[in-house]
Amino acid sequence: MLLSLNWIRDFVKLPAISEAEITGLITLRTAELDGVHAYGQVLESVLVAEVIRLEPVKNSSLKEAVIDVGGGRAHTVLCGAPNVCVGMKTLYAPVGTTLPDGKTVAVKSIAGVESHGFLCSEAELMLGSDDSGLVVLGRSVATGTKASAVFPDAVDTVIEIDNKSLTHRPDLWCHYGFARELATIFGVELANPFDQSWRQSVLNRSIETAAPVSVNVDPATCCLGFAWGSIDKVTVSPSPAWLRGRLHRVGIRPINNIVDIGNYVMLELGIPLHLYDRAKIKGTEIRVVPVRAPMSMELLDGSTAHLQPTDTLIVDEEGPLVLAGITGGARPAVSETTANLLLEVANWSASAVRKTSLRVGVRTESSLRYEKSLDSTLLNRTAIRALDLITTLCPESRIVGPLGITGLPPKQELPSIQLSLPYLNEILGTSVPPQDVERILTALGFTVEKRGDSMSVTVPSYRATKDVSCDMDLIEEVGRMWGYERITPMPPQSHVVPVKPAPLKQLQRSIADFMVYRGKALEIMTYPLIGLDLLKRACWPMLNDELVLQNAWSSDFDRMRPSLIPSALNALALNQKSYESFRFFEIGRSYVPGGDFCQERHEVIFVEFTREERKLVEALTLVENALSLTHSCDAVLRPLSEEGSSFVPANWEGMLQATAHEVWSPRGVSGVVFEVSPLLLQSMKIRGQASIVVLSLDALAHSVTFDHRKFEPINYFPSTSIDLTVSAGARIPVGDVLKGLREKSIPGVVSTSIVSVFPLPDDKKAVTLRLGLQKEGGTFTKEELQSCEQTTISILQSNGFPLRS
């Protein structure tokens, strides 16, 4: 929202400090500024000039004008404006003037004529938006006068308030509201030109007669009050320069005096209003009615709104005039021929306006204000201000009949809040003197009654609609105006409680450390949102259609990802363009439908990519280490079961089935390890080999909470070992050879491991095993050793691994 400081000065005398200081204080006390714009510096250089002589310029549409700039000085300038004529008074920018667009006026030569400066349009000086011709001044203005003296209001500073910082302040969507803030900030008086005598003087301009239009408000609508009046014999014409200038500076395009007054009053007092051409209203009654059945309505801007039974309309005999709180229809709009007006100033329920506005997709200056919950007691003042300006700018016009008001909600007492001063100071952490509390609240319009160390504070109606409802709201008012910068930071006195992150948090940290220091991997982040395109490229069969967003802005990110794997494959495809090999990991979430709506699974994914080498064994070893890290002592790695798991769907084409393993424990599957299938790699244009590990952090965090480890006394007696070589099928994992031995605990055998593997003919291989032997409390006899060896050999034999001679 744009605010003119000159306009604000209509109501409050700002101190003689720099505008930077003023705007700085607005930021610290009231609302955030988006910008400050200075207007009218150029008017200090621009002078009033009279056109004395005009000559056509050969081969040009321009004219050569000799102008008098007072003090006996004359200049020759070139001018192309259609309205230039001898004897007119207009504005002249001399050579050296810096224009609002930043350009400096220089001597220009066109068609052999030198132009010393130029004559200006309103738009060129940012006086207004009219660029159709030169500024036309009255005959009485003396030549040579500075333009700033002719248009003093146009030398102005406009501040741009961040609308978001006013969301809670229905009273601040206008100049008068900000004038009150500034009066409080500077401790100066806020003028109230809208008092009872003013009201009476305006209403005195009316002809006593019956109101030409009656109003009927259906209580089933969202109407919170409806004031109306009629004015006859207005003359629609351009607004005077001051009015056009102010509207222009606060970003509203001037149209004609009637429309401009409507906008002006809204920007001054914060309540939207409507002015209708009464000749275009059918019948003598207008009604506020709810929409009965779905219908459509043509709006002022020519678009069509589709309405529903929750919306409210203002209608006449013929049909809709206005979509309540949002915008008018085209039919009753004021035009150049309008003579008689109907003025409407209404208030509407904030939530109803907001709902309709969001649904039909139309947001206007009106709806923006109604959404904030406006004060119905201000309808009357707003209506009178509009009548005031219309009758002032159209002196021959007359108010016809009384000012009507109806549809007001039952009158309620203004809320009164008990404010304890000790509590105020406890919350702010400082001590504001009681007289300052009183001064600030009073200046903001609150009524304060002191009672010991507390105050009974009555909220003004314009702050009572929603904004101020409890003592904390008052504490904010006092705090901000007193100055937050005066509060000294203080450490709290509080209990000391040892803290330790939750198991999942701890695990996320230790697994990230593990992936960096043990996995030698780089951490990446990918989007939790995904699109069908990537899921299809990854051949991922679960599409999470249940978790598609209503308002995604891109089909590439329109749903929650069902797995970290497609995202990781995408990252792999991207990075293999830059690097020959790499390892990366991500700690993230996957999302699946379930529970109340969606289940979020905390997972870690690790990817190792190389051009040639297969890294499955390294990936499996990494997982074993990770299980040890998390004390998951009952978890084992085993070939992936055929049903698939929550990590990878059964028969996912992207996985090399023969390499796939799962982390299994009695509590379920908590991870997978696999190589990506060459077919998927090819289709994703990845040239190389990739191994992937996915682990459920939810499952592992469970293990971390319980450290199962226990010390066993060290056996200091010497250990010995026996090597045995057996033969096995070439494609039997050596792990199977060990597994049989480890399952049967052989007394004295404390470890079994592989020494070497070498290939044999006939699809066989020789596997040399080492048995680690140690006896508790002593050393083995030769017989005992032989017995160990024999037991081992016979187990191996019965498992299909005969001893090689």
Place this chain on the structure above:
Amino acid sequence: MSQTKPEVTRIGGLQATYDDFCAALSTCSTEAALADLKASLIGGKGTITQLMKGLKDLPLEERREFGVKANEIKDLIEEKSRTRLAEIRRQEALRAVEASWIDPSLRESNVTGGLNAAGFHPLTLVQREVEDVFLGMGFQILDGPHVETDYYNFEALNIPRDHPARDMQDTFWFPDLEHLLRTHTSAVQARGMQLYRPPFKFIAPGKCFRCERTDASHEMMFHQVEGMMVDKGVSVAHLTYFMNVILNHIFGRSVKVRLRPGFFPFVEPGFELDINCLICSGAGCSVCKHSGWVELLPCGMIHPAVLRTGNIDPTEYSGFAFGLGLDRLLMMRYGINDIRLIHSSDLRLSAQFKTF
């Protein structure tokens, strides 16, 4: 005299043999050659062994004299051999090392090939740092779901259905209009209050989502750290104290902060916290739009309605809450110029922040 000559020769032979041994020892360069040399003297058929075999025919006196000498020499031979052996082994080890020379400069950093870097995402670095500062001051760390309900993201934060404040946040909605992607970590506030009774203090770092077009400074996903402290008598002065301490830690220098009014329905009073511009130290530059201050985080005293939602009596307890954006902090610290890089999965980003 002629009788004694052979005996003299015998002893002399012993000495000569030893002298020969000493001469040969220095040319012995392998363990095997040394073993052979030793064997040729004191082995079964060795010269000294042979000489000793002939002793039994000699008179006792001579036998003793010769025996003493022979044993002396044997000991010397043993000792010299041991010394020589150690020397040979040392030489051999050195030769082996010499033969298998390793190029010490053939390190990963000098060799072409893959990316061998490992390390954390820079956002993790910043997040951990922030977490650690708060942990050190006794704040618990919480998190909540990304897919949230209207209740936790809005209702519980004093933002009812038709509140215009909902416009401040471009929300990603699911079609039921009941579930959404959390727009701020403030959604964890009500969850935290369900978990703890006052006094408590916690932070909730995590991802948030806003439905907006992305560019170098806007991203649909970003990271915040929510913070909340509730106790008896918590004040604005305590809030500014914590913010001061934390920001000094994070920026590693003394940072000036100021509060100004800011509207968020879940705090009252609500503030925008500015820090003095670290680029120009407050003198005014393009980064701070010549104001000397940079907006850093929203904060405020927890609204009584929010406390009541958490079954906390606002007449007994008060508290503060704040929300710190991590992405901008990260970008400020390392000079990252495009927020979209954070989720890009590009290792060319991560590799610049490698641990090793």
